[in-house]
Amino acid sequence: MKVVVCIKQVPDTKGGVKFKPDGTLDRGAMLAIMNPDDKAGLEAALRLKDQYGAEVTVLTMGLPKADAVLREAFAMGADKAILVTDRVLGGADTWATSSTIAGALRNLEYDLIITGRQAIDGDTAQVGPQISEHLHLPVISYAEEIKVDENAKTVEVKRQFEDRYHIVKAKMPCLITALSELNEPRYMTPGGIFDAFEKEVTVWGRADLKDVDDSNLGLKGSPTQIAKASDKVKKGQGEKVVPDSAEEAVEYIVGKLTEKHVI
Amino acid sequence: MSLEEYKGVFIFAQQVDNELSSIALELLGKAKDLAKDLDEKKVTAVLLGSGVGNLVDKLAEYGADRVIVVDDPALKDYRTEPYTHALASVIDEYKPEILLVGATAIGRDLGPRVSSRVHTGLTADCTSLDIGDFPLEPSPVRETKHKQLLMTRPAFGGNTIATIACPDFRPQMATVRPGVMQKIDPIKGAKAEVVEFNPGFEENNCYTEILKIVKEASSVADIQAAKILVSGGRGVGSPENFKILEDLAEALNGTVSCSRAVVDSGWKPKDLQVGQTGKTVRPQLYFAIGISGAIQHVAGMEESDIIIAINKDENAPIFDVADYGVVGDLNKIVPALTKKIKEALAAKG
Numbered sequence: 070m071k072v073v074v075c076i077k078q079v080p081d082t083k084g085g086v087k088f089k090p091d092g093t094l095d096r097g098a099m100l101a102i103m104n105p106d107d108k109a110g111l112e113a114a115l116r117l118k119d120q121y122g123a124e125v126t127v128l129t130m131g132l133p134k135a136d137a138v139l140r141e142a143f144a145m146g147a148d149k150a151i152l153v154t155d156r157v158l159g160g161a162d163t164w165a166t167s168s169t170i171a172g173a174l175r176n177l178e179y180d181l182i183i184t185g186r187q188a189i190d191g192d193t194a195q196v197g198p199q200i201s202e203h204l205h206l207p208v209i210s211y212a213e214e215i216k217v218d219e220n221a222k223t224v225e226v227k228r229q230f231e232d233r234y235h236i237v238k239a240k241m242p243c244l245i246t247a248l249s250e251l252n253e254p255r256y257m258t259p260g261g262i263f264d265a266f267e268k269e270v271t272v273w274g275r276a277d278l279k280d281v282d283d284s285n286l287g288l289k290g291s292p293t294q295i296a297k298a299s300d301k302v303k304k305g306q307g308e309k310v311v312p313d314s315a316e317e318a319v320e321y322i323v324g325k326l327t328e329k330h331v332i
Numbered sequence: 333m334s335l336e337e338y339k340g341v342f343i344f345a346q347q348v349d350n351e352l353s354s355i356a357l358e359l360l361g362k363a364k365d366l367a368k369d370l371d372e373k374k375v376t377a378v379l380l381g382s383g384v385g386n387l388v389d390k391l392a393e394y395g396a397d398r399v400i401v402v403d404d405p406a407l408k409d410y411r412t413e414p415y416t417h418a419l420a421s422v423i424d425e426y427k428p429e430i431l432l433v434g435a436t437a438i439g440r441d442l443g444p445r446v447s448s449r450v451h452t453g454l455t456a457d458c459t460s461l462d463i464g465d466f467p468l469e470p471s472p473v474r475e476t477k478h479k480q481l482l483m484t485r486p487a488f489g490g491n492t493i494a495t496i497a498c499p500d501f502r503p504q505m506a507t508v509r510p511g512v513m514q515k516i517d518p519i520k521g522a523k524a525e526v527v528e529f530n531p532g533f534e535e536n537n538c539y540t541e542i543l544k545i546v547k548e549a550s551s552v553a554d555i556q557a558a559k560i561l562v563s564g565g566r567g568v569g570s571p572e573n574f575k576i577l578e579d580l581a582e583a584l585n586g587t588v589s590c591s592r593a594v595v596d597s598g599w600k601p602k603d604l605q606v607g608q609t610g611k612t613v614r615p616q617l618y619f620a621i622g623i624s625g626a627i628q629h630v631a632g633m634e635e636s637d638i639i640i641a642i643n644k645d646e647n648a649p650i651f652d653v654a655d656y657g658v659v660g661d662l663n664k665i666v667p668a669l670t671k672k673i674k675e676a677l678a679a680k681g
Contacts, residue, residue, distance in 0.1 A: 080488070163444065164453060190488055193456035195444035198412070202448035207538040208412050210441040225543065230348075230437040231557075235409070236544040240537055292453030292501040296468050296482060298494040307639070309657035311646060315664035319672050322640060322665075325656050329638055330514055331560070331584070331617055332676050 070123040070219060072114040073177055075170055075184040075200070076107040076142060078135040103138040106185025110247035112254040113215050114183055115146045121219055124148050126177065130158065130169055136270055143265035144257035151177075155274040160288030163191075167199030168285040172278030174204060181224065182244040186211055197246035207239040210246045217241075338502035341367045342428035344419065345377040345391055345399070346438055348410070352387050355434030355510045360395040362461060362513040363432060369463035370479055372429065374398060377524070380418045382408040392524035395516050399524045400426060406533035409545065410438050412445055413538040420449040421531035428503040430481050432461075435507035443507045453498035454505040455483040459512050466497040481506065511559045511616055555604055560586030560617045563606055563633070564594060567622020567643060567662060571599035576663070577621060580670045583677070589613065591623045607632035622662050625650025642666065 080099035103111075117123040126149040127142040129135050139150035153173045161169060174182065182201075187194035194210070201208035213234065214227035226245060228235045257265075275286070284290055312318040326332045343359035345352060356377070363375040377396035379387060381403065388399045400422055406414040419442065423431065433439040433446075435457045447454035466480040481504040484495045498504040555561060562581040564574055574588065581588045590600045592607055606613050607629040618636035623629060625641070625648055633639070634653050641654035642662050651657040658665065 162453065163456075164447065164451075167444075167448065191456075192487060193444075194440045195447075195454060195456055198441055198444040199448040202416075202445050205538065207540050208441070208445065209540065210412075211437055230410075233545060233547040235542050236546075237411075238541040238543050292451075293455055293496050293498050294466070296466055296495040296497050298487075298492060306652070307655035307657060309646070309651050309654070309659065311659040315660065315668050318642075318658045318660045318665045319668045321658060322656065322669055323672050323676060325638075325640070326617075326673070327676070329617075331638075332673055332680070 070117065070121050070180045070217070071126070071178050072117055072123045072181045072183060073126045073128055073174060073179045074107070074111045074114045074142070074147070075182065075197075076111060076127050076129050076138055077104045077185070077188050078102070078129060078131050078138040079104045079188050079190045097132065097134075101134065101137065103141055104185050104188045104190075105249045106187055106247055108185075108254045109249045109251040110183040110185050110245075111142055111145060111147065112252045113212075113245075113247055114181075115255065116252070117181070117215075117217060118146065118148075121217065126151065126179075128153065128170070128173060128177075130154070130166065130173070139270050140265040141257060143268050144261035145255055146258075146261065149271070150268070151271045151273060153273045153278070157275050157283075157287050160291065161286065162291035162293045163193055163195040163199055164292050165286055165288075165290040167196050167203055168281050168290065169278060170196070171200050171203035172281035173273055174200070175279035176273075176277065180222070180241045181217070182206070182242070184244065184246050186246045186248050194246070197244060201244040204244070207243040208246070209237050209239055209243065212245045212247050213251055215245060215247075215251070335500075335502050338427045338429040339372040340374050340376055340428055341370065341372075341430045341432070342376045342378055342422075342426070342503070343396075344431070344433040344439065344442070345379040345387070345396075346434050346436060347379065347381050347384055347387060348438075350381065350384055350387065352390055353434065353436065353510075354515075355436060355439070355508070356391070357394040357515045358510065358513040359432045359434060359508060360391065361515045362508065363430075364395045364516060366430065366461060366463055366481070370429065376400060376426070376428065378402070378419060378422050380407050380415055382406075388524060388526055389522075390518075392522040393518040393520060395519075396524045398527060400527045400529055402529055402531070404530055404533055409542055410442075411540050411542065412441055413536070413540065414533050415442050416445040416449060417533065418531060419446050422529060423450050423503060425529065425531075431503040431505045433505065433507045435509045439507050443505060447505050450503075452501040452503060452505055453496075454507065455485060455496045455498070456507050458483045458485045458506045458508050460484040461506060461508070461513075466499050468495075480504070555587055555589045555606065556611055556613055558587035558589075558613070558615050560584045560619075561589045561606070561613060561615045561633075561636075562586050562619045562621065563589040563591065563623060564621050565591040565623030565629075566593040566597070567624070568594070568599075569622070569663075573663070574599065576666045576670070577619075580619070580666055580673070583670050583673045584617075586615075586617070591626075591629050620650050620654065621666060623650055624648045625653065
């Protein structure tokens, strides 16, 4: 069985957030980590490796320095790693990103593609389902549990909704988006870390993407465009009241809730 | 793509178990508002499901001028592929200028799949939508387009805000965070034009099978997903006394969370803990009740949209981050507040 996990190097949102003059993110200026939902996806794939001997390939799109998250994936136990990087791919929205990743995935054999539900920088949760559409694969989002039937070539996934879950069965190949609640990702092993820097990361550029038009890539291929981006303004000091009675306190709070359309 | 062919604001009228989700009505409210600034004033709801015709009138009462109904057994419970096929087919046939979808566990799966199929942009989790020029200011290098949908959303875990447009593709699609947009007051007896449409459903490799549906009360891990959190600290006094917070949370359809002191005392499980060693939350409304507001707690909740603090110590640091601080006895205020909120909501219907 072959599993491809799409991972993303993301700025740690706890640090400062910086922009380029054109309003797009200046990722180069921020600290970088493996996106948490993606790490849960990788862990799920590594468990399939432990259980069924699945071959696990990690794939990322990003700047050359995204090599770091691929090394981390190697150290956790991934078998192969691919970095898709090219200047022309920069500034991509979710449409162009998913077109790019689909273009890379068309070169690979897979039974299962796992992505994180969403990345902590954009929080869109769009790229996974969009990749699945480009590749005409079934998608199961928000996976909390994954069971594979190798013989029948099917997966059973616990798919989370707000007030319920579905147990959904899909034919493989299919794409699953993982929630970080899926599991507790393993640590890198010392031997793994050592080997991670010996192993080879395959690097692909624009020319290596299959069946994808230039008009669907990068900033130019992005249907959405940023009109304005800014840091959120810190809140000013709020109000504080010392009411004479509980009734007065309640009036005050209910007034604010009404004003803010909460009730 | 000829952009002029695309007209009107459409919303995806999400229903689950043949009950309209609140987001459907919220989107209608916003759609009405947006349509005022557009040439086409008609608002269309797209209703997908099986045996859902009875929901049409409610959509009309909340502002739909037209309801396009795709009613088919394939749409009984949400599955990505048949829903995508239905919604994408509606777009192809009726060509909306704008399509709004709720940023729910359904909408955040359906939206991206549909946007990919029809090749247009999608902006996720919007908290504000307006009609205006793109670019916002006239630019020497690019033509200004008028009456564009300007979609505003938080990114980077709420550290930044971006306004996004989709000037060259249609429909302009956005998923919208539940609880942000306002429903209109329902117009009793309002009727909408009803259009029955069925694109035909044929199983393919993308169809999934639902083996089981399990309904559950929201799990304790959900404090990060909660829109409203009623959070208690040591000042609540005892595990039993959390009952008054639970009642308040229930009245507001919110969730109870707590501070570290409460977890350390064994009153509540760790899953409910907000703060640096617990979870970071950004609800629309955060009640800090009997919480002093240590920096470690504040780090986990300061990004909440509205913070209301109730504490008897007027020097408690929580008042420095609260939008609305009330100095007083939580044991008296909280039950009275719950009662008043219930009355207000009941009066509203």
